[in-house]
Amino acid sequence: MSAPPTNCPRCGAPTVPGDRLCFSCGQVLSDQPRTEPAARASEEDFTLPAAPAATPGPAAEERRGDIDSAGTVRPPWEDRARFGFWLALWLTWRDSVFRPVDFFRKLPPRTGLGPAIGYIMLLSGVALAFNIYWDTVRTVIAGGAEGGVLVTLFSGLLLLVFGGAFILAIYLGLLFVMVGLLHLGCMVAGAGRRGYEATFRATAYAAGPAAFAIFPFFGPLIGMIWGTVLLYIAVREVQRTTNGRTVLAFVVPLVAVTAFFMFLGILAALILATTDLDTAV
Secondary structure: OOOOOEEOOOOOOEEOOOOOEOOOOOOEOOOOOOOOOOOOOOOOOOOOOOOOOOOOOHHHHHHHHHHHHOOOOOOHHHHHHHHOHHHHHHHHHHHHHHOHHHHHHHOOOOOOOHHHHHHHHHHHHHHHHHHHHHHHHHHHHOOOOOOOHHHHHHHHHHHHHHHHHHHHHHHHHHHHHHHHHHHHHHHHOOOOOOHHHHHHHHHHHOOHHHHHHHOOOOHHHHHHHHHHHHHHHHHHHHOOOOHHHHHHHHHHHHHHHHHHHHHHHHHHHHHHHHHHHHHHO
16 A cells, blocks of 8 residues: 655645655655754754764764755845845855855755846846956957047947846846756756756856856856856756756757757758749749
């Protein structure tokens, strides 16, 4: 006889017997219902099974702390009332960029898209501003300022002020589409059980390396490379999946998009060939 269905003691969502985590809110499940909600990351209140009379070492305590806090600790950016704007931004950026495994393992999958959108749009705006700035500086240094240095700098400022909002609006729309394709890959790979919102939050909080655009020349390149690595780690940890499934989740949309554009190219070639034949006749 199968085990009766259960519900998450934290959010009430249905759970599958044997699951260790609630795939809705990230609550750690156990055989007995908890009397209190899961607390922040703790490394002191649990001991992994050990040999009789053996004292658990620091590694065992740290591992249990990771399990207890998995998917339950909101990033400081989502608790700005407590940390303040700048400290919350700094702590979230630092931990997501330099401690990605721990950060994304503890990131709740479903606490809203608003803060995540604000975070990625803020960093994207910073990256856009510095890209325009450094392009303007390079133009001036290379002697390409045909109307003078002041005119070139003023043109860059106008592009930033008036074009920046338009560019970011388009980027936000494309972001939802790109995350949708990535989540489709996750579903095909069997790695999307925590939903589209979890994939979007992982993508948004993996945008930290965009800030490397403040450095000229190699800054954007470093940001792009490290951002790709972070996105891989983020999807793997937030969706609680394996390396193989994560790789497949990235490959599927890439293959699909490539095949789509190949199809468009072949279709365009056939149309042109048909037009040429009609013209010849």
